[in-house]
Amino acid sequence: MAAYRPGVLIGNWEEDACLEEDRLRDFIGKRERGELLIQKISKLQDNLLKKIQLSVSKDGYVHFGDTVMLLNPDDKSSLENHHRACGSLTLAINLDETSIYSAKSLQAPCGVSAVESVDPMGRNTFCILSVDGGAVGDPIKFGQNFGLGTTGGFSDQMLYLASDHKSFIRFAKKSYLQQVFLTDEPSYLTYWQAAFLDPQLRLEYEGFPVPANSKIIITHCHTNRSLAVPRNFWTRSYFGKEYEVICHTYLDSHKAEEDKNHWVIVTANPSNEDGTMIDRPDPHPSGIRKN
Template sequence: MAQNLYGPGVRIGNWNEDVYLEEELMKDFLEKRDKGKLLIQRRRRLKQNLLRPVMLVNPDDPDTEADVFLGGDLSLCMTPDEIQSHLRDELEVPCGLSAVQAKTPIGRNTFIILSVHRDATGQVLRYGQDFCLGITGGFDNKMLYLSSDHRTLLKSSKRSWLQEVYLTNEVSHMNCWQAAFPDPQLRLEYEGFPVLANAKILINHCHTNRGLAAHRHLFLSTYFGKEAEVVAHTYLDSHRVEKPRNHWMLVTGNPRDASSTMLDLPKPPAEDTRAMEQAMGLDTQ
């Protein structure tokens, strides 16, 4: 094939127009790439934001019951059946759940917040909005969804006989949950506001209107040892306020250290504490 040895200066008509068009396209491409506006770059950022892994943590409460066998912060974990885990290499569904003292993000305690409605894709999670919690656990990237259903004589939690919480690969309305503000007096005011990460919230099952709860006083014998039972049940005190069993936090990872979470970062001193330190000459900042 003969080479084209003529430059743009000697071309006329459509030939010259095509050359300048290619130059403009390349210039536009480089400019969008530098600004991160390419479609593939936007999709990558959107996927990272939407599928950002979180840990569901039941925070420690100093005023909790004295008969608990697991204290501290407990994270929600995938719990395969102990017998099936010994007999088979693949994960059996539905799969159980438990709460353990694990602050390090691993495959069995790292969940993904998923949108139920397509019109909410790309938006932040808000109080009163339906959402799903998915997990793969490292099993061939098979997505399992946090689910629950009404208690029956043949289907209930193993220790308390309350409403069971489990993981399933079936997509249905049983996978839908909602976040609620812990203070009932401010709950209506917070409807529609973004859910803050690493802050206490309530997680309620949409179909049964039961709250996700951790039983620190009831243990399960699992493949990984003794772990606390997790159910869907709302515990109210004498003031009709949800007890700490129903309190959860969506804990995000530490961007500076992939093996830790934001809970591991030192907390800044409160404003009143800082003012007192300054008055006493102890604040070095």
């Protein structure tokens, strides 16, 4: 019998070679179809961070069909403790590690958070949607229902900002208050309304167009609680440290909403293709113009 040498093939060497060839063919096929995990993650991240052009408001109002950012402005006069987030925050899609590794597109339900970036990109831009027959291009009015849809940078996909009453199994993970999330099913849970900032003038301005780039209150129709960023509850997402977004109405001693409930619907700067109206002075500090 011949002695064993290192070059002698032993065991199921032919089967092993065939399996290796099958794995290689499978790898090449997935790579060509863009189905490799690293390709899925790269595509999802590229879309979420893709630069988005906001709509220009020629008349100073917000319209159905506009692409905007929702910004919770920094209240520099706040005396909150040092754990509270400083600076303006924008509403954005929040993805945990499991979500971003599981698919190449957004999966519903999906979380939302407030992020420090104020540059418009796939994950923090929203489209103003008509839910009661309003035509694209018509200004939305105080007290009128509307929807908020986000594509995350994907042209063939839209998720809708939603909320629902707090329950034993459904609540915000940090504050334990009413949860805000994104869903792929439009319903009354995805209806919102804008309210004038000053509660004493709120009824007077009911039915007037909502101004862009001015502070307003955004209220959830089904629960009658207002969109808020407490700023002292932070979460860890795929993109780092971000802040919890909830539905809860914070009232001060004058029964007016606190800055946690203040929002600005941000549009593009018409004089700067890459800019927004955030840093421009408000020509109408009262927040509304009457025609």
